[in-house]
Structures are given as structure tokens and as C-alpha cells.
Amino acid sequence: MNKNAVVVFSGGQDSTTCLFWALERFEKVIAVTFDYGQRHKLEIDCAREIAKDLGVEHHVLDISLLNQLAPNSLTRSDIPVEAAKDGELPNSFVEGRNLLFFSFAAVLAKVKGCDHLVVGVSQTDFSGYPDCRDNFIKSLNLTINLAMDHQFEIHTPLMWIDKADTWQLADEMGRLDYVREKTLTCYNGVKGDGCGTCPSCILRKKGLETYLARKAEQQ
Numbered sequence: 154m155n156k157n158a159v160v161v162f163s164g165g166q167d168s169t170t171c172l173f174w175a176l177e178r179f180e181k182v183i184a185v186t187f188d189y190g191q192r193h194k195l196e197i198d199c200a201r202e203i204a205k206d207l208g209v210e211h212h213v214l215d216i217s218l219l220n221q222l223a224p225n226s227l228t229r230s231d232i233p234v235e236a237a238k239d240g241e242l243p244n245s246f247v248e249g250r251n252l253l254f255f256s257f258a259a260v261l262a263k264v265k266g267c268d269h270l271v272v273g274v275s276q277t278d279f280s281g282y283p284d285c286r287d288n289f290i291k292s293l294n295l296t297i298n299l300a301m302d303h304q305f306e307i308h309t310p311l312m313w314i315d316k317a318d319t320w321q322l323a324d325e326m327g328r329l330d331y332v333r334e335k336t337l338t339c340y341n342g343v344k345g346d347g348c349g350t351c352p353s354c355i356l357r358k359k360g361l362e363t364y365l366a367r368k369a370e371q372q
């Protein structure tokens with residue numbers, strides 16, 4: 154296997170942490186961002202800015218088809234983002250999103266001569282999205298290998314860690330402030346610490362506070 158990787162990169166906290174993780178491990182790193190008509194184009198601007206800043210080759214691929222198939226609160230301004238009700242997926246869930254994203258990323262990886270894929274999914278605190286689970290990733294890894302008759306390896310550095318641990322990982326790489334200031338995870342399109350009230354901001358803030366408290370305790 155070569156030492157080249159494609160990172161699926163949204164410009165958010167998780168995928169930016171994964172991008173740094175990949176830059177520490179691989180010789181060539183390419184970032185790929187999917188434009189599926191996100192409500193906030195700012196997300197894609199953030200991704201472009203970070204990739205440029207880090208000198209990483211960056212591809213933004215149009216996958217607006219996804220919004221035609223499955224309109225949801227991340228793409229449609231007339232559908233408000235709501236927290237999940239008991240036992241249900243939140244309405245920000247996009248059916249099949251990671252299946253499509255990671256398959257397209259694998260095609261790009263093959264074309265660009267990269268044997269590795271890095272994706273920022275986590276089974277730990279992500280509302281039970283089926284396409285964030287480890288068994289899905291293992292299954293997809295087998296499928297893309299068979300589909301393209303090639304040996305890919307999909308890496309999921311965040312699979313078994315929570316938001317606090319993700320902040321810790323960024324901190325261990327000396328990138329906590331960078332990730333905190335330059336990324337966008339907020340559903341209302343506010344960069345950095347965000348709007349503070351949407352489900353995504355609440356999760357991110359809680360993780361950061363947990364991590365910073367843990368760090369202070371250890372010092």
C-alpha cells in the first residue's frame with residue numbers, strides 16, 4: 154500500500170481534526186468536500202480556507218443530486234433543524250449520505266493514486282446515524298475493494314471516541330485553537346464557537362468544556 158490518503162473533509166471540527174491526523178501519517182494528503190446544497194455555503198468556504206491554509210490539494214465535488222433525493226433540514230431553509238425525538242433520527246439526517254460520499258471519495262482516491270481514505274465518523278455520540286457505525290465502514294471497505302479491484306484502507310480515527318476526546322486529539326497535535334477558531338459545525342452557519350444553541354453547537358461546547366475541565370484537573 155502507498156502512503157497517500159484522501160480525507161473526506163467538511164470544514165467542521167471532526168473532519169478538520171482528521172485532516173491534521175492524516176497530515177501526520179501520510180505522505181500525500183488530498184481533501185474532498187461535497188457540495189450538496191448545504192444551507193450555509195459558508196461551510197464550503199471554511200473548508201476551502203483551511204485546505205488552502207494547510208497547503209492541501211482540495212476538491213469540491215457537486216453532489217446536489219443528494220438534495221433532490223432526500224430534502225432535509227441541512228439543505229432546505231424551510232425545514233428547521235430540530236433535536237432528535239425519542240428513538241428517532243434527527244431531521245438533519247440525510248439518508249445514505251456517507252455511503253455516497255465515501256464511495257465517491259474512493260473513486261477519487263483510485264484516480265489520484267491514494268490507497269487510504271480517512272473519514273471522521275464516530276459511533277460514540279452521533280445520534281445513532283446508521284452510516285456512522287463501524288460495521289458500515291467495514292462493510293463499505295470490502296465493497297469498494299471489490300468494486301474497484303483494489304486494496305483500500307478506510308481509517309476512522311474518531312470511531313470510538315467522544316467529542317471531549319476529539320478535542321483532546323486536536324490538542325495533542327497542537328491544533329486545539331486552530332480547530333476551535335477555523336472550523337464550522339454550527340447548523341446556523343456561525344464559525345468557531347457557533348450560535349451556541351443548535352444541537353451541533355451544544356454537543357461541540359459540551360465536549361470542549363468536558364475536555365478543558367479534565368485537562369485542568371490533570372495539571
Ligand code: ZN
Nearest residue numbers: 339348351354
Ligand atoms: Zn449553532
